[in-house]
Amino acid sequence: MQVINTVGxxxxxxxxxxxxxxxGQISVNGRELQTYFPTEVLQIILNQPFNLIEKxxxxxxxxxVKGGGIAGQAEAVRLAISRALVEADADNRPALKKEGFLTRDSRMVERKKYGRRKARRRFQFSKR
Incomplete structure (x- = not known):
């Protein structure tokens, strides 16, 4: 019984x-899934790859898992689980790829620029 190790x-x-x-036991940072991801939506996100291939x-x-917020963490775990399922059985790849679970979502927070209030938001302009 080999252990599959992946990163998302x-x-x-x-x-x-x-x-x-x-x-089917899932523990996140030494805690149970339901205590770490308390909302139903986050638990569904985490279990999507398993439900898709009926495993x-x-x-x-x-x-x-570390860094980011709770939603980003749930999606990172989903990617890692999807990669592990492909490693376990290559027949899972087409279904997971079609659903987009193997694609790394590269969107990041845009950095704040100087002379601006946020990344794109300018300071309030007063004509008079």
Missing amino acids: RRKTAVARIYMKPGK NGQYDVKVN
Whole structure:
């Protein structure tokens, strides 16, 4: 029984996962999935790859995730799980690729520029 190790990234969040065949237990940073990702939406995002290829509850996943916010972390974990499922069985690749789960979302926060209030927002202009 080999352990599959993959990495997923989204914005500034980095997720490292260790996946092995099991009973479907998912732990994130040493905590249970429901306590780390309390909202239903984030749990659905995390389980999308398993549901798509109908392998829900067949793998135990141990996740180390850091950086970013909770939504970015959930999407980073989704990418890592998708990559691990492809590594486990190459037949999963077309379905996961079609859904876009293997694509690294490269969008990042644009940096703030000097002379501006935010990245693009200018300071308020007063004519008089």
